[in-house]
Each structure stands twice: as structure tokens, then as C-alpha cells.
Amino acid sequence: MKSPEKRRVVYTTNFNNYDSLKPINFVSDIEFICFSDNKNLKTKGWKQIYFNDKNLSIVEKTRKIKLFPHYFLKDIEESLYVDGNISINKDPTYLFDKYLNNKNSLAIAKHPLRDCLFEEAEYLLNSNWFSKNQKLKLVLQLKKYKKIKMPRNFGLTENNIILRVNNAYQNKLMSELWWNEFINGCYRDQKSLPYIIWKNNIEYKTIVESPRYYNEYFNYHLHKKNISDSKLRNFMKLITIRSKQNISYRIIYLFLNFLINLSKFYVYKLNKNGI
Numbered sequence: 001m002k003s004p005e006k007r008r009v010v011y012t013t014n015f016n017n018y019d020s021l022k023p024i025n026f027v028s029d030i031e032f033i034c035f036s037d038n039k040n041l042k043t044k045g046w047k048q049i050y051f052n053d054k055n056l057s058i059v060e061k062t063r064k065i066k067l068f069p070h071y072f073l074k075d076i077e078e079s080l081y082v083d084g085n086i087s088i089n090k091d092p093t094y095l096f097d098k099y100l101n102n103k104n105s106l107a108i109a110k111h112p113l114r115d116c117l118f119e120e121a122e123y124l125l126n127s128n129w130f131s132k133n134q135k136l137k138l139v140l141q142l143k144k145y146k147k148i149k150m151p152r153n154f155g156l157t158e159n160n161i162i163l164r165v166n167n168a169y170q171n172k173l174m175s176e177l178w179w180n181e182f183i184n185g186c187y188r189d190q191k192s193l194p195y196i197i198w199k200n201n202i203e204y205k206t207i208v209e210s211p212r213y214y215n216e217y218f219n220y221h222l223h224k225k226n227i228s229d230s231k232l233r234n235f236m237k238l239i240t241i242r243s244k245q246n247i248s249y250r251i252i253y254l255f256l257n258f259l260i261n262l263s264k265f266y267v268y269k270l271n272k273n274g275i
Contacts, residue, residue, distance in 0.1 A: 008096055009033055009073055010080045010088065013062045014041065019084035021046060022221065028091040030080075035065045035072070059187050066159075066189075067175045067182070070166040077167070083160040085221045086211055095163060095217065099205050105168035106203065108193075109210035111156035117194045118142065118152050124188065138186040145195050154198050159190055161207055161218065174202050 011033040014021050024032050024045020032045050037052040051072075053061060065072050069079040078100050080092055099107035114120050121142055124130045130138075164171050174196055181192035196202065211218035 006078065007031075007076045008078045008080075008093075009069075009076045010082065010092060011035065011065070011069065011073065012082050012084050012086075013065050014038070014084045015058045015061050018058070020221070021084065022087035024088060026089075026091050028093065030091070030093060030096075032088075033073070034084075035061075037061070060183075063182055063187070063189060064179065066162075067179050069164060070172055070175070073166060077165065079164050079166055081162040081164070082218065086160060087219045087221060089215065089217055089219060092217055095207070095209060099163045099207065100165055104203070104205050105165035106171055106174075107163040107205040107207045108157040108159060109161040109207045109212070111158045111190065112210070112212040115156050116153045117145070117150075117156055117191050120156055121191055124186075124191075134186045134188075137184075138188075138191060141181070141185040141191060148199070150195055150198060154194050156190065156194055158210070158212070159193060161210060163207065170200070170202050173200060 008030045009032070010030055012021070012035075014034055014036045017038060021034055021041070021043040023043055031047060033049055034041070034043065034046045035049050035051045037050070038048075039050050041048050051061065051065065053064075056064060066081055069076070069081065073079055078096055080095065082088065111120070114123070121138055124138060125135055174193075177196045177200065178189065178193055181196065182189055185192055197204070208214075209217045211220045
């Protein structure tokens with residue numbers, strides 16, 4: 001059980017109406033806060049805090065609040081950050097108790113596909129949706145990391161769920177250094193955090209209750225920009241994201257991909273035969 005005087009907060013951001021904030025449908029002693037540039041945003045269970053620094057872009061606003069809970073959540077001892085497209089299914093008190101204690105002050109969900117920032121960077125550099133300007137910034141980051149011999153396969157975090165003791169020295173140091181890398185590099189913060197952790201010996205635990213693998217505490221939803229008019233397409237996207245959560249999603253995912261590959265095969269055969 002947590003001490004009665006300990007203040008804990010779950011927080012997220014929603015700028016420019018980027019996500020659909022999901023309601024809190026359970027009872028908890030923890031406070032839930034959403035930082036937004038929409039003064040009229042109201043969602044069950046969430047306290048809305050207006051934030052609209054016009055000197056920052058939307059991405060910069062999101063990252064600044066994400067990276068600096070000790071500044072934006074003053075007098076709060078422990079925090080759980082979640083991305084705006086992640087819903088919370090049950091009281092996360094257990095997660096605070098499990099991961100934050102005298103021996104540990106930081107916990108982060110791991111990346112589901114890769115364990116190397118260089119491999120993740122290569123994926124982005126070969127993508128069509130990452131802009132030329134961002135690719136250039138990423139290349140410069142990589143050159144710096146390679147120059148100081150940042151090891152490959154050091155580990156990669158997804159950063160969509162972060163548990164912190166807000167005022168722990170290493171966490172405040174991490175925030176300052178991480179922000180500096182973000183402002184001077186590409187806007188994908190996954191690329192810079194492994195470097196910060198490695199160079200400064202930041203200690204953390206891995207959150208195993210990630211929505212990539214389980215849906216007991218959290219679940220993924222599509223960003224508004226990724227929602228199409230096709231319900232089937234939206235369903236396919238969600239199944240792909242949630243395929244590792246449980247066996248049911250996995251079976252559906254494999255079955256749908258089988259049907260897709262089968263249809264591609266028949267189209268290929270028809271084209272080959274000139275039909």
C-alpha cells in the first residue's frame with residue numbers, strides 16, 4: 001500500500017485535437033490530468049489543464065510536458081505518462097507500487113520490434129513518411145552517436161508509457177538532456193533516449209504491462225489522423241497493433257493476413273494467365 005501522503009498522477013497530452021481522450025471508468029485515489037490547448041475539452045475522470053505556449057510547435061508542446069513532469073506537476077511525487085492514444089482500463093496503483101520504490105525511480109515500456117536505435121533509425125530513413133528535413137537531422141544525430149561509440153543493440157524503449165519519481169536526480173537530469181537532444185535532433189524521441197541512458201548510466205526497469213502485449217491496464221487506439229472511412233481498414237490497423245496482446249487477437253491477425261495473402265496470390269495467377 002502506498003503512503004497516504006504520497007501524491008500520484010497519471011498524465012497525458014492532447015494538442016490540436018490529435019487524439020480522442022478516453023474516459024476513466026474506474027475508481028482510484030490517483031489524479032488523471034490532460035494538458036491541452038482546448039479550453040472546452042471535457043472527458044470523464046480527467047482534469048483538463050490548459051497549456052498553449054505559442055513559441056512551441058504542437059510536437060514540442062507534447063514533448064516538453066512529457067519530458068518535464070517535475071516542472072509541470074509540481075508537488076507531485078510520482079507520475080505515469082501515457083500517450084494520448086492509450087486508454088487506461090483499470091486503477092494503475094499496482095504499477096506505481098511495483099516499479100517505483102527506494103531501489104528504482106524510473107520504468108519504461110520497451111520497443112516491441114527492435115532493441116537498437118541504429119536499426120530503428122535505418123527504418124525511419126528508409127520510410128516514405130519521414131520528411132527530408134527530419135531525416136537530415138536524424139543522420140546528424142547518428143553521426144554524433146557513432147563518433148562517441150554508442151553501442152549497437154544497447155536497447156530501445158517505446159516511451160509511450162513512463163513511470164517516474166518526478167524529483168529523482170537522474171530523472172531530472174534525463175529530462176534536461178533528453179529535451180536538448182530532441183530540440184537539436186529529429187522529433188522522434190525514441191532515437192535519443194537510449195543515448196542519454198547509455199551515456200549517463202540511467203537506471204530503469206522495463207514495464208511489462210505494455211499495451212503492445214497485454215490489455216489488462218492499457219489499450220491502444222488509432223490517432224485521429226489514422227482513422228479512415230473504412231471500418232474494415234480501421235479494424236485491420238487495430239488488430240495489427242494489438243496482435244500480441246492475447247491469443248484471440250493473434251488468431252484474428254494471422255487469419256486476416258492469410259486471407260490477404262491468398263487473395264494476392266489469386267490476383268497474381270489471374271494476371272499471369274491474362275484473365
